[in-house]
Amino acid sequence: MKKKYTVLLADDDKVQTLMLSTLLRTKGYMVAAAYDATYAFMVAMKSPLDAIVLDIQMPGGTGMGVLERLRASSKTMQIPVIVLSQSTDDKTVAAVKALGADEFLPKPVDPEQLLAALARVLGIAADPDAAAP
Amino acid sequence: MTTELSTGPSLRDALLARVGGDAALATAMVSLFLEECPRLLADVRNAVGAQDATALKFAAHTMCGSVSNFTAPPAVEAAARLELIGRSGDLQAAGDALRRLEMELDRLLPALREMLA
Numbered sequence: 555m556k557k558k559y560t561v562l563l564a565d566d567d568k569v570q571t572l573m574l575s576t577l578l579r580t581k582g583y584m585v586a587a588a589y590d591a592t593y594a595f596m597v598a599m600k601s602p603l604d605a606i607v608l609d610i611q612m613p614g615g616t617g618m619g620v621l622e623r624l625r626a627s628s629k630t631m632q633i634p635v636i637v638l639s640q641s642t643d644d645k646t647v648a649a650v651k652a653l654g655a656d657e658f659l660p661k662p663v664d665p666e667q668l669l670a671a672l673a674r675v676l677g678i679a680a681d682p683d684a685a686a687p
Numbered sequence: 688m689t690t691e692l693s694t695g696p697s698l699r700d701a702l703l704a705r706v707g708g709d710a711a712l713a714t715a716m717v718s719l720f721l722e723e724c725p726r727l728l729a730d731v732r733n734a735v736g737a738q739d740a741t742a743l744k745f746a747a748h749t750m751c752g753s754v755s756n757f758t759a760p761p762a763v764e765a766a767a768r769l770e771l772i773g774r775s776g777d778l779q780a781a782g783d784a785l786r787r788l789e790m791e792l793d794r795l796l797p798a799l800r801e802m803l804a
Binding site: 573662665 | 707709715719751767
């Protein structure tokens with residue numbers, strides 16, 4: 555039976571989240587969405603997730619803060635995190651990597667880049683329906 | 688100064704290209720943005736009205752991210768300018784920057800509505 559990977563999209567940009575969740579579902583992923591930092595962290599703590607796609611700037615806290623908490627909790631410290639940001643300067647990228655982000659993608663997100671990043675952090679082919687065990 | 692806005696077919700084509708040709712998804716994204724935009728713009732206006740730099744930084748950032756889903760560089764730049772003003776803490780130019788954003792959205796929103804017609 556093929557494994558269904560579950561991804562949390564944590565981003566207050568509802569338009570982008572709609573686009574990415576639709577595209578991820580067509581590729582065989584299960585998707586949860588959170589539009590603020592507090593809810594994103596709560597979902598991460600309560601749900602079995604395979605990966606988290608996390609915007610740096612959200613209401614109810616920051617993506618940086620969420621990332622810090624994810625890495626500090628034994629429940630979530632192993633979940634791969636792909637950080638999204640409109641800020642692509644070296645300082646920002648270095649800061650999110652230092653906090654334990656696995657990947658960094660600039661916004662607006664290229665869906666193909668996100669699929670490739672998910673494949674890398676999950677160790678699968680870009681189309682999980684085709685390659686999941 | 689001239690500004691570029693992808694309108695009509697090119698706006699639609701760019702969005703369709705972004706979503707792999709999924710016309711239903713493109714329509715849903717446009718509908719959602721048209722629904723969200725008044726609230727996002729109100730947040731920016733309120734922040735400028737209150738001369739609240741932190742609120743402006745966040746509101747303009749959210750607007751910038753949302754509008755960047757579409758091929759509308761002038762609107763994105765106008766929102767990004769407001770975010771920079773918010774970050775700087777000096778809101779003297781915020782009024783003019785807000786008017787610029789409103790002008791760009793006045794151009795973008797009808798073009799997006801056309802996509803739903």
